Every structure is written in C-alpha cells, then in structure tokens.
Amino acid sequence: MTHTITISSLGHKGEGIALIEDKRVFVPLALPGETVVISAEGERGTLIDIVEPSPERVEPFCPYFGACGGCQIQHLGPELYRAFTIGLVENPLRQAGLDASVSRFIDAAGAGRRRATLHARKDAAGYMRLRSHDLLDIEACPILVPALARAPDIARAIGGAIGDCDVSFTASDAGIDVAVRNARKGIKGEKLIALAARLPVTRLSFDGQMMFQRQTPNITMGRAQVEIPIGSFLQATAQAEAALADYVVTAVGKAKLVADLFCGMGPFALRLAEKSPVFAVDSDKAALQAMDKAARHAKGLKAITSRARDLFRDPMTQFEFNFDVVVLDPPRAGALAQVREIALSKVRKVVMIACDPASFARDAAILVKAGFAMRDLVAVDQFAFSTHIEVAATFER
C-alpha cells in the first residue's frame, strides 16, 4: 500500500520517520519536511518518490549510495548532517539524565578510512545491500583512503579463490594488510599463498594466521613506529587517531603517572609518554607487545609499563588507582565494571573515549553520580556518512 506523507524527523539510523495512523514508519533515504510517496509494511517504509524535496537534500557522491548498506547519510546537507551527528552523541546522554552539549564537532574523515571489511563471494565483493543480507558487488568505495582503491578487486580475487569470506583491509605505512576470515568450513588458507604473491598486499592472514608477508605492516604513532599485529584494533582514520590522541594529551596535561586502559597498540600511551610515565592495560597481548617494542625503539619516551588484563572480568580495583589521570577507551560494550571501580576510587580526573554513545552515556552517568563533572564533550566524526560517531569527554572532581 502506498502513502503520500510528510517525513517528521530522522531516526538514529538516519531513516526518515513518517507517522501513519500514529504508528512510526522508518523510511531510509527520506528527510524531515519532505513530502514523499512510500510503501509501508509494518514499520518498514520504502521510498518510492520524492514529491517535495528538503532544501537540506544534497546529491550523494557515491554511485552505490541508496543500494549499499555501508553509508546511510550521504544525502544530508552539511547543517542537517552536523545536527544529526551531534544528536547521536547528546540524545543518549540526555536519556541517561545528563544535560550535556557537544562543545566541538571534529571532522575526522580526512583522506578516508584506512580500515574496512568487505564481503567476498566467488564472483563478487563489496558491502551488504541496504536492509539486506545480499552482497552488492562494487568497483570502488569512495570513503576509503586512495591506498585502498583496489580493495574491491583484491577481495574479488580472494573470493574467486576460496568463495564466501570476509576480507579486512588496513592501509599501513608499509602497504596493504589483508586479513581473511569467516571462510566456509574446511577451506585452507594455504590456497591463498600463491595468489597473495600476485596481489598488491604487504601481508595476508587467514583466520589470524600469517600466510604471506613482504614486509611487516606498520603505522606511525607520535614518535614511534608500531608493527601492526594481525587482528589488533586500529582507529578507522589516521585523522581520528590524531584528533583523539591530541584530545587525550591536552586533557591529561601535566601528570606524574597516567593510566591508559584499553590502550590497544598505544596511540595514546606512546604520545602521553613523551611527557609522563604511563601504565597501559589491554586484553590484546599482541597489541601490548607491539606497543612495548615501538616504545623501546622510539627516542626520548618516558617509561610505558604494560599489563595484559581482562578489564571486564577483572577490572582494576579502586585500591590500585594511584594515578593522576585515567584514560579509558573501551570497545562498544563500554567499561561498566571498570568505571564502577573508578567511581569508588580516589581518582580525580578521567578522560573517556568511546565509539558507542549509548554505553558512553551509561558509564558517564556513573562517573557523574560519583561526583565527577563532565566537560569538553567532543564528537569526532571518523565514520563519516554512517550513523557511527566517536565521543570524548573529560571528567573531574
């Protein structure tokens, strides 16, 4: 059944919301204020025609936009884009009872994403189609850094050799690092060794095992060169890593000893150590080893003491916090157990980074309840044109 209707607002997945008989219908690609023709099945709406477009509508720059599920908001003009993205940060905080406003919006798209995962089949490679589990075969993805221009071709070649799989790309300083996962059972990674030698890649791994390497992929972090372990975390854009590290270093200021929890391969620790000794914790042992090696070879850094620890199951207790400042950058799930201990401790300053505004809001509310004031709330737009956003804030008491 079709309806001609005016879109009332944008949902948090970037879909236009239409009210039909007081029920919300979500319409991808439609904007607030637009009069549109849609079909609706339950709460799933499909845009058929735009009768009156919004003045905020812009032409998407990618020919796959609308079909591809990778980007959701290329059709938003700059003002609406910014307001929507800031809302992604502020709305969960308000729902958690914190009246906070984003003080800075940092465009961190830079030259594009240096990390991406494509899906591959025997004869296709790309991203899943919008609202679907079907693969969209693509020739190019304009949100990637130029160094990953051939990522779809490489993924297609790998899919051609082994069939269905996920192919993750990282553009390192030494070339393209490729990690193949989720192939069908029984497929052997050795099948990819000869192919890798013909591809423009510096390393290829299969299910976490190295199959081929020309040079160890590495990345510059402050004064250090870090060799990237297979499967370790890296921020999606170089600009976001730099912006977040800059935020952390400035917010920490002068400190006798800093804790960097969920430190990964050390983008913050390696820069903080230019001024202060750092105690760095993560559950990823390979990432810690890479950070330690990089720190040993970098000139003029203060000591970085690293510990492997599962901070979900075994958070640092309130009695272990003899640090001036604690930096936290947990995965999407947030840092509930760890934040509860910090709330009970004598720590006076916390700098928290997060990629999930909802878990960030939950954890921030715990700190605020424990007497911290939240300030300098920043939105770092590294997943540009998607509905993901990075958050940073400083908490003091």
Ligand SMILES: C[S@@+](CC[C@H](N)C(=O)[O-])C[C@H]1O[C@@H](n2cnc3c(N)ncnc32)[C@H](O)[C@@H]1O
């Ligand atoms: C968002 S990343 C941040 C890493 C680093 N700060 C950066 O900017 O590259 C989250 C980190 O949390 C680590 N992690 C995930 N679960 C963990 C756990 N249960 N305990 C400790 N670290 C964990 C991951 O290994 C990853 O390095």
